Amino acid sequence: MANQISLRIVRKIADVARERWDALARVATPFVKWDWLDSLERSGCVDEATGWLPHHLVAEKGSDLVGACPMYLKLHSMGEFVFDYEWAEAAHRSGIQYYPKLLVGVPFTPVTGHRFLTAAGEDRAALIQLMGQALAKIATDNKVSSVHVNFCLADEREALSAVGFLPRNGIQYHWQNRAFDSFDDYLASFRSERRNKIKRERRAVAERGITIHAYEGAELTREHLRTMFRLYKVHVDRLYYGRQYLTAEFFDELHKRFADHLCVMLASRQGKFIAGTFNVRDRRALYGRYWGCFEEHPFLHFNVCYYSAIEHSIQLGLERFEAGAGGSFKQLRGLEPEHTTSMHYIVDGKFRRAVERFLDQEREMIRRKREMQLAQSQLKSHREEP
Numbered sequence: 001m002a003n004q005i006s007l008r009i010v011r012k013i014a015d016v017a018r019e020r021w022d023a024l025a026r027v028a029t030p031f032v033k034w035d036w037l038d039s040l041e042r043s044g045c046v047d048e049a050t051g052w053l054p055h056h057l058v059a060e061k062g063s064d065l066v067g068a069c070p071m072y073l074k075l076h077s078m079g080e081f082v083f084d085y086e087w088a089e090a091a092h093r094s095g096i097q098y099y100p101k102l103l104v105g106v107p108f109t110p111v112t113g114h115r116f117l118t119a120a121g122e123d124r125a126a127l128i129q130l131m132g133q134a135l136a137k138i139a140t141d142n143k144v145s146s147v148h149v150n151f152c153l154a155d156e157r158e159a160l161s162a163v164g165f166l167p168r169n170g171i172q173y174h175w176q177n178r179a180f181d182s183f184d185d186y187l188a189s190f191r192s193e194r195r196n197k198i199k200r201e202r203r204a205v206a207e208r209g210i211t212i213h214a215y216e217g218a219e220l221t222r223e224h225l226r227t228m229f230r231l232y233k234v235h236v237d238r239l240y241y242g243r244q245y246l247t248a249e250f251f252d253e254l255h256k257r258f259a260d261h262l263c264v265m266l267a268s269r270q271g272k273f274i275a276g277t278f279n280v281r282d283r284r285a286l287y288g289r290y291w292g293c294f295e296e297h298p299f300l301h302f303n304v305c306y307y308s309a310i311e312h313s314i315q316l317g318l319e320r321f322e323a324g325a326g327g328s329f330k331q332l333r334g335l336e337p338e339h340t341t342s343m344h345y346i347v348d349g350k351f352r353r354a355v356e357r358f359l360d361q362e363r364e365m366i367r368r369k370r371e372m373q374l375a376q377s378q379l380k381s382h383r384e385e386p
Helices: 018-024 034-042 085-093 124-141 154-161 183-187 192-207 222-238 248-257 300-316 328-333 349-375
Strands: 006-010 052-054 056-061 064-069 071-074 101-104 146-149 166-176 210-216 262-269 272-281 285-293 320-322 336-346
Touching: 006 124, 018 034, 018 064, 034 248, 056 124, 064 124, 085 349, 101 124, 124 146, 124 154, 124 336, 154 166, 154 336, 166 300, 166 328, 166 349, 183 192, 183 300, 192 210, 192 300, 192 328, 210 300, 222 248, 222 262, 222 272, 222 285, 262 300, 272 300, 285 300, 300 320, 300 328, 336 349
Parallel strands: 101 146, 285 320
Antiparallel strands: 006 056, 052 071, 056 064, 071 101, 146 336, 166 320, 166 336, 210 262, 262 272, 272 285
16 A cells, blocks of 8 residues: 555645545544634634644545545644643653654544544555554654644554554543433433432523523524634633633634534523533534633533533434533533543654553553542433432
8 A cells, every 4th residue: 555655744724625635524523624624724723823833644546635634743732632741841851852743633622533534445544554654754754752643533543553653541521312302301311419409500590590592503693603702712811721722713714614513502691692602513413612601600601511512412313412621520410431542652762661651550540530430420320210
């Protein structure tokens, strides 16, 4: 295969025709679609000034595009949600320049999905290995410390492991649709104490005259998305560690060409929007991304971010709702811990061995943590009586 495939780096997604890229992303999440990636670039969210330099890898067989991966030359580790700050510090102490590094993934998006896009009919595992080997060589030849593939699929983990990448596990909290017919049906899946607490949390918001509505499709306007941007910015500005990754122009771009994949939950009180979440969806899942509020009310966050999203997912018949990174409190709302995977290629041999030892220990810790959390699940087991 290697003799038939040519590989090259493109410095902007617009250098690849939209139709050609999206033909590879036919079954992938919306986050690796051409319009999403191009919107990030056009709006200034990813560029040299932000420390995200597009270096997308494409694989061609003659005139056919048979493989690709969204990739960035990174000047820092912000906005990745797979935290390697300690690796950077350890590298510095060892006299190794950690930045720049290469990252295969979607900026600011901790959502598992295809990181290596491959054409139908091609040997996917062989293509992933070929591109993985090419990335390792690019890093070695250009004195780049490492290559990181974040939130990748199981088959990508297997293929990359065979060419020297190291696996790292994490935990996220996902809601799974157990063929629920309604929100009440979902509530019935909880143990009684937690079920009653959720009912009280929902009632407390309703008693304050707050309503929550999902805006999507033709109902979603540019003004809705501009409101969501303001909510996002207010939330980021409140956090001492907050960083604004997205621009108002990005939200405008998405409304123009990505609205079919968007779902904005907005909470209203006395005729004014007071809170909201920005979500992305496809035919199988809803992905929660950004939250913000102009007013603070008890349980508002849980209602807008989780309960309304789950209720909407049930109405649409979606398989799951992914609530993003962090937050073990999500388990109290019926989202259960799931493993995530990233893969890492470290060029320096001595440093690689140190990272490998760390990852061996961390994976075991993550495994035990997930087992402990599953044992503390608020959901009734299948063996329990209603």
